[in-house]
Amino acid sequence: MTWTSEGQRFSEPGNDAAVMTAWERFLDGSGRPGDALRSLVEGSWRRCRDHNVDPDKRSAPQPVTDSRLESLRNAHDELVRASAPIMACARDFLAETGTVMALADTRCTILSMEGDTRTLGAAENIHLMPGVPWSERLCGTNAIGTALAVGEPVQIHSAEHYCAGIKRWTCSAMVIRHPIDGEILGVVDVSGLSETYNRQSLALVVTTANRIESRLTMRETELRLRLLEAALPYWTSGTDSVVLFDRRGYPIKANGNAQAVLAAVGADLDLTQPRRIPALALDGDATRLPPWLRPEWLSPVVEHGERIGTLLVLPLPTLGRSRTAPADEDDAPTASTGFANIITDNRGLKAAVKKAGQLARSRVPVLLLGETGVGKEEFAQGIHRASPFGDGPFVPLNCGGLSRELLASELFGYVEGAFTGARRGGLVGKIEAANGGTLFLDEIGEMPMDLQPHLLRVLEQGEIYRLGENVPRKTNFRLIAATHRDLRQEVADGRFRMDLYYRVAVTSVRIPTLRDRPGDIPLLVRHFLAHFAERHERAVPTVDEAVLTRLARYGWPGNVRELRNVVESMLLICDGDRIGPDMLPPELEDTAVDTRDPAAPTQIGQCVSEVEADLIRRTIAATGGNLTRAARQLAIAKSTLYQKLKDYGLYEEVMQQRIQRLGGAR
Numbered sequence: 152m153t154w155t156s157e158g159q160r161f162s163e164p165g166n167d168a169a170v171m172t173a174w175e176r177f178l179d180g181s182g183r184p185g186d187a188l189r190s191l192v193e194g195s196w197r198r199c200r201d202h203n204v205d206p207d208k209r210s211a212p213q214p215v216t217d218s219r220l221e222s223l224r225n226a227h228d229e230l231v232r233a234s235a236p237i238m239a240c241a242r243d244f245l246a247e248t249g250t251v252m253a254l255a256d257t258r259c260t261i262l263s264m265e266g267d268t269r270t271l272g273a274a275e276n277i278h279l280m281p282g283v284p285w286s287e288r289l290c291g292t293n294a295i296g297t298a299l300a301v302g303e304p305v306q307i308h309s310a311e312h313y314c315a316g317i318k319r320w321t322c323s324a325m326v327i328r329h330p331i332d333g334e335i336l337g338v339v340d341v342s343g344l345s346e347t348y349n350r351q352s353l354a355l356v357v358t359t360a361n362r363i364e365s366r367l368t369m370r371e372t373e374l375r376l377r378l379l380e381a382a383l384p385y386w387t388s389g390t391d392s393v394v395l396f397d398r399r400g401y402p403i404k405a406n407g408n409a410q411a412v413l414a415a416v417g418a419d420l421d422l423t424q425p426r427r428i429p430a431l432a433l434d435g436d437a438t439r440l441p442p443w444l445r446p447e448w449l450s451p452v453v454e455h456g457e458r459i460g461t462l463l464v465l466p467l468p469t470l471g472r473s474r475t476a477p478a479d480e481d482d483a484p485t486a487s488t489g490f491a492n493i494i495t496d497n498r499g500l501k502a503a504v505k506k507a508g509q510l511a512r513s514r515v516p517v518l519l520l521g522e523t524g525v526g527k528e529e530f531a532q533g534i535h536r537a538s539p540f541g542d543g544p545f546v547p548l549n550c551g552g553l554s555r556e557l558l559a560s561e562l563f564g565y566v567e568g569a570f571t572g573a574r575r576g577g578l579v580g581k582i583e584a585a586n587g588g589t590l591f592l593d594e595i596g597e598m599p600m601d602l603q604p605h606l607l608r609v610l611e612q613g614e615i616y617r618l619g620e621n622v623p624r625k626t627n628f629r630l631i632a633a634t635h636r637d638l639r640q641e642v643a644d645g646r647f648r649m650d651l652y653y654r655v656a657v658t659s660v661r662i663p664t665l666r667d668r669p670g671d672i673p674l675l676v677r678h679f680l681a682h683f684a685e686r687h688e689r690a691v692p693t694v695d696e697a698v699l700t701r702l703a704r705y706g707w708p709g710n711v712r713e714l715r716n717v718v719e720s721m722l723l724i725c726d727g728d729r730i731g732p733d734m735l736p737p738e739l740e741d742t743a744v745d746t747r748d749p750a751a752p753t754q755i756g757q758c759v760s761e762v763e764a765d766l767i768r769r770t771i772a773a774t775g776g777n778l779t780r781a782a783r784q785l786a787i788a789k790s791t792l793y794q795k796l797k798d799y800g801l802y803e804e805v806m807q808q809r810i811q812r813l814g815g816a817r
């Protein structure tokens with residue numbers, strides 16, 4: 152900081168008359184202002200003249216509305232909070248002194264004001280009050296505006312003000328800087344009528360600004376600790392290249408090889424001299440990322456449902472690829488990285504595999520989104536295999552279809568005697584079993600609300616209590632969750648806790664439906680035929696073109712699982728070496744009508760009950776016999792579904808199919 156030279160720092164009330172003459176000369180352009188005018192003030196007057204500020208102005212502009220002022224205070228929440236106790240002191244200590252203290256933001260708008268009550272009243276006459284911007288451009292030379300213009304402590308007295316209406320005042324101001332990078336956050340000012348002039352008021356604003364900066368330092372340290380703690384579970388040593396950014400977009404921690412990988416992706420970010428990436432600030436424009444930085448590498452770090460920083464997980468550098476070339480999903484890592492079981496030729500699905508492969512390398516929780524049977528569990532296993540702890544256990548648990556009590560004991564385990572019917576020796580819960588590996592919570596949206604805080608506590612504290620036990624056990628696992636629901640909507644509807652949502656949805660991968668990638672159907676048919684032919688010790692039959700056409704026209708509400716079941720059932724029916732249309736299951740027999748939508752209208756002439764029975768039959772088949780899910784898809788209560796099954800004479804048939812399926816492939 153370049154401080155104004157000693158003799159120039161303070162105003163000299165004895166020079167008032169000379170300064171006034173200098174002002175008049177300055178305005179009518181008649182010669183040099185003279186020695187009485189400090190160069191700091193002359194510089195400010197020149198800026199005022201360049202900006203056509205009206206020297207006859209009587210007051211500052213009108214204040215903004217109360218609601219606008221409120222939102223300005225919210226936007227500068229940290230500054231306002233850090234200054235609050237100091238402003239409260241000013242209320243007491245400036246009383247009866249004829250002076251007031253003001254806190255202003257970087258646009259010179261006063262956020263709060265305290266001090267001598269009578270002076271507060273007088274100040275209102277010139278609009279020296281909350282909600283008014285006191286920039287040089289709007290109000291001419293004044294301590295607040297000039298301090299912000301020059302970034303130094305400034306004292307402006309009486310005639311030194313540029314506008315006539317405020318020449319009865321005297322003021323001192325100092326900028327408040329961010330303790331880490333010195334960015335100017337606001338200004339503190341002490342003002343009074345001219346007769347209250349005092350050299351010490353400059354010292355008062357400087358020490359006040361320092362006190363506010365010390366409080367900001369304490370707050371910054373606390374926030375950093377919280378951020379580091381919240382990011383800890385996502386941190387892996389190993390081969391990851393991870394950089395943690397704070398809420399202002401500054402990199403604050405990186406692992407060993409991050410700098411090398413940053414260089415490989417063409418990033419102009421030197422971690423030894425951290426520079427801010429404005430798009431990563433919480434209030435930044437996330438669409439304005441630097442060209443080298445891809446959005447899928449970023450994950451928010453969340454604490455109690457609130458984003459407090461950002462994690463950058465860099466991809467391992469690929470030799471031979473142009474540094475900033477857009478990613479080509481066609482080279483998505485499949486076989487090499489644990490996703491070999493995912494058969495696809497679809498760009499969207501390959502992009503999902505690629506993203507999952509990148510996320511696999513950190514410990515960041517992943518939420519898999521997609522309809523039933525699209526391959527969410529397959530993805531979860533792929534992420535687990537490709538992760539640094541792929542040698543650890545992979546523990547899946549479906550949160551749907553279990554009673555609350557059963558789900559609680561499956562998740563948390565229990566000790567012997569915890570409840571009537573508890574096993575001898577107790578039970579190790581899935582969370583504990585996943586220690587050192589991955590916990591896959593399928594259908595997380597079905598988890599009862601009252602169990603959610605318990606899971607959240609485990610995720611936040613890394614500790615678990617078995618039911619009936621009051622000593623915590625340490626756990627260390629990676630969470631992958633999956634849902635076919637819109638979890639945001641579930642949060643909005645009060646069925647899913649927001650804090651848990653932010654914890655599990657740190658990053659997400661959406662898996663496209665099978666009907667959105669019909670090109671994959673022949674590939675998958677071939678894959679499943681080969682698989683089941685081997686399992687049933689048979690030769691692989693050929694498939695008629697007509698069969699493939701029907702398969703391509705079907706809606707596949709049960710996605711790949713449904714296709715897999717259809718292929719197996721056709722193989723079992725087929726006693727020759729070719730599969731023809733007569734071997735298609737009933738729901739696929741006549742696909743003359745486009746059945747892409749499971750609820751698509753059926754042929755005219757069918758009566759309503761037939762249509763409904765047909766729809767129910769198809770939906771149950773599509774959900775693999777899961778009546779809870781079928782009822783949900785049909786948007787009817789499960790009890791209504793049972794009743795309808797009985798009414799349409801489908802009950803026996805469906806139950807038989809369920810029994811067969813339970814013993815079948817999954």
Ligand SMILES: Nc1ncnc2c1ncn2[C@@H]1O[C@H](COP(=O)(O)OP(=O)(O)OP(=O)(O)O)[C@@H](O)[C@H]1O
Binds near residue numbers: 494522526527530711
């Ligand atoms: N792209 C794919 N290639 C090969 N097999 C797949 C693919 N996608 C899914 N599958 C197979 O389809 C079946 C269903 O997949 P998976 O169980 O992963 O689905 P899901 O989305 O978890 O279903 P749900 O939501 O009902 O639990 C599995 O047998 C899986 O191996």
